[in-house]
Amino acid sequence: MPAEQLKCKECGRTYPLKALFVCEYCFGPLEVAYDYDKIRRRATKERISNGPPSLWRYADFLPVERRPEIDLQAGYTPLIKADRLAAELGLKKVWVKNDTANPTHSFKDRVVAVALQRARELGFDVVACASTGNLANSVAAHAAASGTEAFVFVPANLEIQKIIATAVYGVNVVKVRGNYDDVNRLCTEIASEKNWAFVNVNVRPYYAEGSKTLAYETAEQLDWRAPDRVVVPVASGSLLTKIHKGFWELGEVGLIRRKTPVVCGAQAEGCGPVATAFQQGQEHIKPVKPNTIAKSLAIGNPADGIFALEVARKTGGLIDSVTEQEIVDGIKLLAETTGIFTETAGGVTTAVLAKLAAAGKIYPTDEVVLYITGDGLKTLDAVAGTLSTYEIDPTLSEFETQVLAENSGGGNKVV
Ligand SMILES: *Cc1c(COP(=O)(O)O)cnc(C)c1O
Ligand SMILES: [Zn+2]
Numbered sequence: 001m002p003a004e005q006l007k008c009k010e011c012g013r014t015y016p017l018k019a020l021f022v023c024e025y026c027f028g029p030l031e032v033a034y035d036y037d038k039i040r041r042r043a044t045k046e047r048i049s050n051g052p053p054s055l056w057r058y059a060d061f062l063p064v065e066r067r068p069e070i071d072l073q074a075g076y077t078p079l080i081k082a083d084r085l086a087a088e089l090g091l092k093k094v095w096v097k098n099d100t101a102n103p104t105h106s107f108k109d110r111v112v113a114v115a116l117q118r119a120r121e122l123g124f125d126v127v128a129c130a131s132t133g134n135l136a137n138s139v140a141a142h143a144a145a146s147g148t149e150a151f152v153f154v155p156a157n158l159e160i161q162k163i164i165a166t167a168v169y170g171v172n173v174v175k176v177r178g179n180y181d182d183v184n185r186l187c188t189e190i191a192s193e194k195n196w197a198f199v200n201v202n203v204r205p206y207y208a209e210g211s212k213t214l215a216y217e218t219a220e221q222l223d224w225r226a227p228d229r230v231v232v233p234v235a236s237g238s239l240l241t242k243i244h245k246g247f248w249e250l251g252e253v254g255l256i257r258r259k260t261p262v263v264c265g266a267q268a269e270g271c272g273p274v275a276t277a278f279q280q281g282q283e284h285i286k287p288v289k290p291n292t293i294a295k296s297l298a299i300g301n302p303a304d305g306i307f308a309l310e311v312a313r314k315t316g317g318l319i320d321s322v323t324e325q326e327i328v329d330g331i332k333l334l335a336e337t338t339g340i341f342t343e344t345a346g347g348v349t350t351a352v353l354a355k356l357a358a359a360g361k362i363y364p365t366d367e368v369v370l371y372i373t374g375d376g377l378k379t380l381d382a383v384a385g386t387l388s389t390y391e392i393d394p395t396l397s398e399f400e401t402q403v404l405a406e407n408s409g410g411g412n413k414v415v
Contacts, residue, residue, distance in 0.1 A: 002038040003063035006030040006205055009307065017063065019122055019202045029303065030205045032063045040253040045224065048216075055110050055213040061249060062213075063206050068117045070146045074109030075213050077101040079221035082370070085337040085350075089357040093367045095227070097218055098340055104141045104165070105375035106134035106296070106343075107214065107239065112142050112199060114210035119197035125149065126196040130187035132180050132235065132296050133162035134374055139199055140169035151196070153183050159295060161378045179290060181301050200236075208304075211239045215246025218369055219256050226250070226259045227367040231353045233345045234265040234274050234319060235297040237308030243371070244311045261369075263311050265319035266352035268292035268344075272321035274305045278312060279320075285309070293324055293382045294344040296374055318361075322351040330354065331376060331383055341376030349373075387415050 006015040010028025021030055043060040051057030055075030056067045078098045086094035099107040112135065119127055128151040129139045136152045143150035152166055156175040167173045176183045184201075191201045199207045219226055226247045232240045244263050251258035267275045270292025277285045285305040290298035302308070312319050322330065327344055330351030335341050342350070353370055356362050376383070388411025392398040402412055 001063065001065050002034045002036075002042070002060060003032050004035050005033050007033040019119075019124070019197065021202050021204045032205050032209050034061075034249075036249070036252050039249075043253060043255070045255065048220065055113060055210065055217075058213050058216045061216065061246075062114055063209050064114060064117045065121050066117075068113070068120070068146070071113060071117075072103035072109060072142060072145055074102050074113045076217060079218060079369070080338065080340070082338045085334065085370075088333065088337050089354055090364060091357055091362060091368060092365050094353075095218075095222075095367070095369045096334070096338055096340060097214060097369055097371050099214070099371065099373050100340065100342060100346075100375035104134070104137040105378065106138065107211070107371075107373040108134040108138040109142070110213050111135075111207045111210035112138040115197070115199040115203050115207035116142050116146070116148070118206035119199070119203050120146075120148075122197070122203075124195070124197035124203075126151065126194070127199060128187065128190070128194075128196045129153065129199045130180070130184040130201070132298055133158050133166075133378065134296050135200065136166040136173070137162060137378075140166045140171040140173075143171055144169040153187055155179050155183055155295075159379055159381065161380065165378065180299055181287070204303075208238045208242055211242035212246035212249065214239075214371060215243045216250065219247065219250050222367075224256050226256055226261050227369045229262040229264065229317070229362065229366050229368045230371065231264045231266060231349055231356075231368065232371045233297055233349045233373055234267050234302070234305075234308055235299045235345075236302045237265075237274060237304035237306075239371075239373070240265050240308045241304055241311050244315065260315055263315045263317040264352065264356065265308055265312055265317070266349045267319065267321040268294040268297055268327060268348050269321045269323050270294070271298045271300060273300060274302055274308050275319045275321035277305070277309055278318060283309075292327075292344075293379070294327055294348050295379070296343060296345045297348060318356075320352050320355060322348055322355060326351040326355070328383060328386060332386075334372065335376070340372060342372045343374040343376050343379040344382045345374050346372040346376075347382065385414060389413050389415050
């Protein structure tokens with residue numbers, strides 16, 4: 001495979017492609033390094049377009065020896081031109097990358113597909129994760145599909161939809177009384193005791209690479225070019241840094257003209273440590289205690305936060321945050337103008353795009369891609385109580401007086 005070694009992001013020391021995630025010398029995180037000459041020779045546009053309609057069409061860019069035999073076929077989700085959303089925001093060219101269209105309805109299927117394949121290649125037979133919800137759904141589903149034993153750890157106060165949509169796959173679901181950062185700490189401890197593949201702990205370098213496929217697909221769907229600007233949700237910061245890496249790699253191997261988009265990150269004010277560091281011009285991230293409806297983004301101590309900051313700064317982008325009300329408004333704006341119902345993370349992303357557009361920080365003619373990473377059916381409570389419907393008796397006169405009447409005002413019953 002074109003992946004060559006793991007490399008420390010801080011000091012550059014290299015390690016073999018094993019289940020390692022932290023540098024022994026400086027404690028920096030490890031990242032997969034590739035032989036780009038090898039990829040350049042192999043990965044042609046023809047080879048990619050003849051590949052499967054899933055993220056595995058980009059297997060040449062991923063740290064696995066082969067494609068999995070049993071797999072849920074994550075990725076290759078629609079890129080939708082969102083003209084009505086663009087018009088609403090005073091922009092001309094906005095696309096939505098609709099990653100709700102994945103097997104378990106979030107982009108986490110990409111990272112899990114890659115992590116589990118590498119875990120299999122490394123000989124693990126139990127997989128596990130610490131999750132804010134979507135990762136739990138995805139690990140559970142992928143483990144069920146391949147018949148692998150799994151332990152999934154989540155904060156006990158997680159949305160009920162996400163707990164049910166994990167437990168249904170028949171895996172071990174462990175609800176931990178604490179927040180995500182507590183869950184993650186516990187999992188790091190367990191990972192040092194057990195020979196399990198924790199997808200976002202000891203096989204994190206492989207897991208993280210799965211997110212690059214969002215950039216590859218976007219470029220392919222734009223007929224092999226990078227957009228001017230991307231807006232990406234930030235939890236640990238991994239997704240944002242890997243979308244950037246994906247576009248950079250395509251330039252490096254000559255599949256697009258060398259260009260990386262301006263990268264903008266989106267957080268909730270109730271958990272915005274990276275946005276705060278960006279706004280205050282700081283080099284370090286001060287951990288926070290999350291308090292937001294955007295639970296899938298509620299990581300108070302983000303592992304890749306400083307790298308996300310660095311990407312935003314060097315591409316001329318930014319990391320911004322939005323209020324709880326703006327998140328709900330963002331969910332509705334996206335739904336009403338594109339027909340895509342997103343979970344709270346997508347509300348955050350849409351709201352940050354709206355905020356930037358309103359502040360004149362985006363040129364109207366910029367090509368913008370908005371990454372919608374999870375499905376609204378998972379966080380119904382976020383919009384419950386804010387929508388209206390009509391409720392009537394089954395008579396024509398009720399219909400005419402309650403629904404069609406001039407002053408019916410869009411509904412008589414809140415849901
Ligand atoms: C996990 C997640 C993210 C962000 O992921 P990071 O790589 O940790 O920044 C964004 N959106 C959704 C819906 C997620 O589940
Ligand atoms: Zn190091």
